[in-house]
Amino acid sequence: xxxxxxxxxxxxxxxxxxxxxxxxxxxxxxxxxxxxxxxxxxxxxxxxxxxxxxxxxxxxxxxxxxxxxxxxxxxxxxxxxxxxxxxxxxxxxxxxxxxxxxxxxxxxxxxxxxxxxxxxxxxxxxxxxxxxxxxxxxxxxxxxxxxxxxxxxxxxxxxxxxxxxxxxxxxxxxxxxxxxxxxxxxxxxxxxxxxxxxxxxxxxxxxxxxxxxxxxxxxxxxxxxxxxxxxxxxxxxxxxxxxxxxxxxxxxxxxxxxxxxxxxxxxxxxxxxxx
Amino acid sequence: xxxxxxxxxxxxxxxxxxxxxxxxxxxxxxxxxxxxxxxxxxxxxxxxxxxxxxxxxxxxxxxxxxxxxxxxxxxxxxxxxxxxxxxxxxxxxxxxxxxxxxxxxxxxxxxxxxxxxxxxxxxxxxxxxxxxxxxxxxxxxxxxxxxxxxxxxxxxxxxxxxxxxxxxxxxxxxxxxxxxxxxxxxxxxxxxxxxxxxxxxxxxxxxxxxxxxxxxxxxxxxxxxxxxxxxxxxxxxxxxxxxxxxxxxxxxxxxxxxxxxxxxxxxxxxxxxxxxxxxxxxxxxxxxxxxxxxxxxxxxxxxxxxxxxxxxxxxxxxxxxxxxxxxxxx
Amino acid sequence: xxxxxxxxxxxxxxxxxxxxxxxxxxxxxxxxxxxxxxxxxxxxxxxxxxxxxxxxxxxxxxxxxxxxxxxxxxxxxxxxxxxxxxxxxxxxxxxxxxxxxxxxxxxxxxxxxxxxxxxxxxxxxxxxxxxxxxxxxxxxxxxxxxxxxxxxxxxxxxxxxxxxxxxxxxxxxxxxxxxxxxxxxxxxxxxxxxxxxxxxxxxxxxxxxxxxxxxxxxxxxxxxxxxxxxxxxxxxxxxxxxxxxxxxxxxxxxxxxxxxxxxxxxxxxxxxxxxxxxxxxxxxxxxxxxxxxxxxxxxxxxxxxxxxxxxxxxxxxxxxxxxxxxxxxxxxx
Numbered sequence: 009x010x011x012x013x014x015x016x017x018x019x020x021x022x023x024x025x026x027x028x029x030x031x032x033x034x035x036x037x038x039x040x041x042x043x044x045x046x047x048x049x050x051x052x053x054x055x056x057x058x059x060x061x062x063x064x065x066x067x068x069x070x071x072x073x074x075x076x077x078x079x080x081x082x083x084x085x086x087x088x089x090x091x092x093x094x095x096x097x098x099x100x101x102x103x104x105x106x107x108x109x110x111x112x113x114x115x116x117x118x119x120x121x122x123x124x125x126x127x128x129x130x131x132x133x134x135x136x137x138x139x140x141x142x143x144x145x146x147x148x149x150x151x152x153x154x155x156x157x158x159x160x161x162x163x164x165x166x167x168x169x170x171x172x173x174x175x176x177x178x179x180x181x182x183x184x185x186x187x188x189x190x191x192x193x194x195x196x197x198x199x200x201x202x203x204x205x206x207x208x209x210x211x212x213x214x215x216x217x218x219x220x221x222x223x224x225x226x227x228x229x230x231x232x233x234x235x236x237x238x239x240x241x242x243x244x245x246x247x248x249x250x251x252x253x254x255x256x257x258x259x260x261x262x263x264x265x266x267x268x269x270x271x272x273x274x275x276x277x278x279x280x281x282x283x
Numbered sequence: 284x285x286x287x288x289x290x291x292x293x294x295x296x297x298x299x300x301x302x303x304x305x306x307x308x309x310x311x312x313x314x315x316x317x318x319x320x321x322x323x324x325x326x327x328x329x330x331x332x333x334x335x336x337x338x339x340x341x342x343x344x345x346x347x348x349x350x351x352x353x354x355x356x357x358x359x360x361x362x363x364x365x366x367x368x369x370x371x372x373x374x375x376x377x378x379x380x381x382x383x384x385x386x387x388x389x390x391x392x393x394x395x396x397x398x399x400x401x402x403x404x405x406x407x408x409x410x411x412x413x414x415x416x417x418x419x420x421x422x423x424x425x426x427x428x429x430x431x432x433x434x435x436x437x438x439x440x441x442x443x444x445x446x447x448x449x450x451x452x453x454x455x456x457x458x459x460x461x462x463x464x465x466x467x468x469x470x471x472x473x474x475x476x477x478x479x480x481x482x483x484x485x486x487x488x489x490x491x492x493x494x495x496x497x498x499x500x501x502x503x504x505x506x507x508x509x510x511x512x513x514x515x516x517x518x519x520x521x522x523x524x525x526x527x528x529x530x531x532x533x534x535x536x537x538x539x540x541x542x543x544x545x546x547x548x549x550x551x552x553x554x555x556x557x558x559x560x561x562x563x564x565x566x567x568x569x570x571x572x573x574x575x576x577x578x579x580x581x582x583x584x585x586x587x588x589x590x591x592x593x594x595x596x597x598x599x600x601x602x603x604x605x606x607x608x609x610x611x612x613x
Numbered sequence: 614x615x616x617x618x619x620x621x622x623x624x625x626x627x628x629x630x631x632x633x634x635x636x637x638x639x640x641x642x643x644x645x646x647x648x649x650x651x652x653x654x655x656x657x658x659x660x661x662x663x664x665x666x667x668x669x670x671x672x673x674x675x676x677x678x679x680x681x682x683x684x685x686x687x688x689x690x691x692x693x694x695x696x697x698x699x700x701x702x703x704x705x706x707x708x709x710x711x712x713x714x715x716x717x718x719x720x721x722x723x724x725x726x727x728x729x730x731x732x733x734x735x736x737x738x739x740x741x742x743x744x745x746x747x748x749x750x751x752x753x754x755x756x757x758x759x760x761x762x763x764x765x766x767x768x769x770x771x772x773x774x775x776x777x778x779x780x781x782x783x784x785x786x787x788x789x790x791x792x793x794x795x796x797x798x799x800x801x802x803x804x805x806x807x808x809x810x811x812x813x814x815x816x817x818x819x820x821x822x823x824x825x826x827x828x829x830x831x832x833x834x835x836x837x838x839x840x841x842x843x844x845x846x847x848x849x850x851x852x853x854x855x856x857x858x859x860x861x862x863x864x865x866x867x868x869x870x871x872x873x874x875x876x877x878x879x880x881x882x883x884x885x886x887x888x889x890x891x892x893x894x895x896x897x898x899x900x901x902x903x904x905x906x907x908x909x910x911x912x913x914x915x916x917x918x919x920x921x922x923x924x925x926x927x928x929x930x931x932x933x934x935x936x937x938x939x940x941x942x943x944x945x946x
Contacts, residue, residue, distance in 0.1 A: 174378045174379075174381075175373040175374075175375055175378040175379040176378065176379055176380055176381040176389075178334070178339055178371070178373070179371065179373070179379060179438075179441065180392070181339055182337050182339060182366065182369075182370060182371050183366060183392060183393045183396050184359070184362060184363050184366040184396060185396065186359070194381055197381075197383040198381070198382060198383055324808035324809065324810060324811075325808055430895050430896065430898075432895065432896075433895070460663040460664055460835070460896045461663060461835055461836075461837075461876060461879060462663060462875065462876060462879070462892040462896060462911075463892075463895070463896060464879070465879050465889035465890065465891045465892070466891050466892075466893075468889055469888045469889055469891060472886075472888065487808060487809060489809070490880070490882075493882070493885075494883050494884075494885060494889065495885070496885075497885070513885055527810060528809060528810060530813075531809045531810040531812070531813035532809055532813075532838070533812075533813075533816075533836065533838025533839060533841060533842050534838065534841060534842070535837055535838050535841050535865075535880040535881070536841055536865070537840075537841045537844075537861045537862045537865050538862065539841070541820060541842055541843075542813050542814075542816045542817035542820055542842060543817050543820035543821050543824065545817070547810070547813050547814055547817055548810050548813075548814075549814070551778050551780055551781075551810075551811060552808070
């Protein structure tokens, strides 16, 4: 593992991405210290431009501090991203593993399920779920997970298809290992590396999807994510561009950092350097 | 004493292209402590046979008995006490070890699965490492730090961990460098002497089989076409296919006649999706006759001691000892 | 066929002091060092050695087919008909390849393009060095397919590589290699991926083609059986160097290098129950740096000097030379 870390740090872009993510994480953790109190309270006249005294990012249409909202929004945005991605990974890896490991009925059922979700337009399905069950945070997280596991499942299936042919799996069966043991103890540790790389990217994907959802006003109204900030500013884009642009930039920066890290992980964990 | 007894085994595997007739009615007995060499070209069903004996590939007919117990239809629970008795050494030593497990973990796996404590398993594994000629510090190292020959030793250590009665060796030295092959073959020979284990030694390398096998079996299209005891087999091969196989093997002698001046077996192993009616070898046999296309020849004793499945090989009981005609190739 | 005719013939291709290096993380590592070998017209030479000994890299160096940016010839020269080919431009080299020298590789399946029909690939090989068109081109393709004894050539030309067996694919790649009647065919482990009976067929084919066309053959192999079957002369490689070279009969009867002796001992018949003679130790890792004779660690007769200085090749008989300190004092009989 230390070896993997060393090789990762040799990739400058990936290291930069990791540093940015670290900083964002730090901001998320220290939000209550930096801006104590409710970030959504009105503190100043509306639509103060950036670099106004005391409000470096300006204020929004209601006179709330943009910086405070963004800093607090970091927490919710990252939380939703990580939780939704975790949901997607759990579903994706499980179904992908079943589809790749088993032939026969289980394998083809899991395979068909992946294909089914591949054909469903994600955002429409997401809107359908959220409008049906309501926009509470937990449902939003689960819904995003449900619409985004399919690419992870396909990758996991491909990895499992390759690894299950290895003789050590046969050797395991010859020792009397159960399928669960073979899947989780033997194949998964080998198959998981590229999945990890993609999973990093799926956090970014989840953040984007949540932003889109909030932009459309369908996110949880009780939390302020970056996407919601962008959404609230969308009517003002001609007069006060920064209300949209600043949270938008925060999203771009985070997604960019995540994709740098994902690329770096992919290089380090790529199958060519294994064996 | 018969350790393994296979009767009329049939393995037909459905694939997207059709049903592969991998093994087609095969009888095989392996005695305790015996090494049976199984030779044949790729696609003849020899690997599938090995995996079927391990109950890793489902059989579609016939029976497999180990120490008198019919294991053909045992489920996972029933197989649990049987598994330790029959183990396998694989051809591709890189593929046979999990790259995420240390060598020690790989070897102690069968022990841990059978209820050994971690400490006992480690101690025994270290003994096994020494037994197969690997340094003690191999325990905590990963397979990619080892050469092919060393990895094959790890695979052998894992196979003998639970003192099996039978080890199926599927091309165990084919992937190794020439200078390392002898080391591994000698190791297998030593183990057999010390542990009394039986080997089913699957190989396409005739010289290796000649050295190691007490008895030799030749497979063609999922059937045994000839078998015999070590010495007699090589001296008086009777089946036209065996003779062609032995003829085709390089002589390692620059003064031997070269291929260009020799008649050679033509054609290739036919597809096993559709078996011919009659003798499996009829399509390539230079001596083929009408009866070869009608009925499948059964194994029977021939002159010289081998058992041969060929209509043209006379039985030794016949009064006039009729020599097998020399193959004529077009 | 005998030693005397070799001596008077000028070599068709000759490598002198060839050193080929591969770029690695630790910098450039020489994999083939001081490689001296010549092939005369119509002769069959075998390079025999184990994996990682550099035999394939040496052969690729002769054809200047090294992967760009990853390996390069860092010393020595290769002369083809007296011309130094290391200094040739890409265009001049392309004119040589195929016409003068052709290559067939170990894995016939991957040597052929899976999405192009056999016929199209074969026609491309023909037109690379000729102006044949239409009917004449097709006729030549058929002729080549017959030459490599592929049954039903008309139908086969329309098929794609995956429909053919490994043996058939190897025949097709041989047909492509000989399309422009090269004077030297380099065959890199031509039968390793094939079964015994198919191996015999392909070796027979190569011998026949050689007899009919008079081309020279350079066979790269790990198998002394193939050497005995094919070669007039053999060079044994170990850890990037030729350690012994000589006429095939001489090498089989009177091997002088302990490594050759060890390998040949393995090919002899050993009764059941007897231990095989082992060569102790491991095959050296690719490009492993060392001082002295690379075989010293595994050599049963190694002396102090073997670990200090690399032995040079020196003559031990007619056309027979070996790089071993023990032959200096005649300790190895």
